[in-house]
Amino acid sequence: MKIEGSCHCQAVKYQVESSGSYPYQKCYCSICRKTSGACGYAINLSANANTLKVEGEEHLATYRAILSGDGTPQESEHERRFCKLCGSHLWAWHPVWPDLLHPVAGSVDSELPQPPRYTHIMLGSKAHWVDTFATDEDLCFDDYPEESIAEWHLRLPDS
Numbered sequence: 001m002k003i004e005g006s007c008h009c010q011a012v013k014y015q016v017e018s019s020g021s022y023p024y025q026k027c028y029c030s031i032c033r034k035t036s037g038a039c040g041y042a043i044n045l046s047a048n049a050n051t052l053k054v055e056g057e058e059h060l061a062t063y064r065a066i067l068s069g070d071g072t073p074q075e076s077e078h079e080r081r082f083c084k085l086c087g088s089h090l091w092a093w094h095p096v097w098p099d100l101l102h103p104v105a106g107s108v109d110s111e112l113p114q115p116p117r118y119t120h121i122m123l124g125s126k127a128h129w130v131d132t133f134a135t136d137e138d139l140c141f142d143d144y145p146e147e148s149i150a151e152w153h154l155r156l157p158d159s
Helices: 030-035 149-155
Strands: 004-005 014-018 024-026 042-043 053-055 060-063 079-083 089-093 100-103 120-121
Touching: 014 024, 014 089, 014 100, 030 042
Parallel strands: 024 120
Antiparallel strands: 004 014, 014 053, 024 042, 060 079, 079 089, 089 100
């Protein structure tokens, strides 16, 4: 499926191919919550990074969060791409999985299929005021799940 998206001011538009176009997960970590989360989380998809086409690339900026798991600040390898004009978070990418791109569902303009269930991750970082609205069929994790994105899509009907 071709996924098309854009920033709020329309300075950046993108398209990318996805073999699993369901919105994959709701991430409640503080980074996603503060960079994307209107509801206290970000909803991400999975796409093929090699198919990314960008219009307005000169308006993109990259954010790498500062992590301090052991008390020593360190810049994350995880790249979050934003429009530097309007601040819209568009997608994320990590060099450990260079073929994967994660469009932020809020930036997608294409019609997406309704997922039959979600995976809720990083609930250990969830703000206390955020409701998960998790169903009995959803999977919930305080941290990252062991299940890969590919395994998640294989488990779902028609994804």
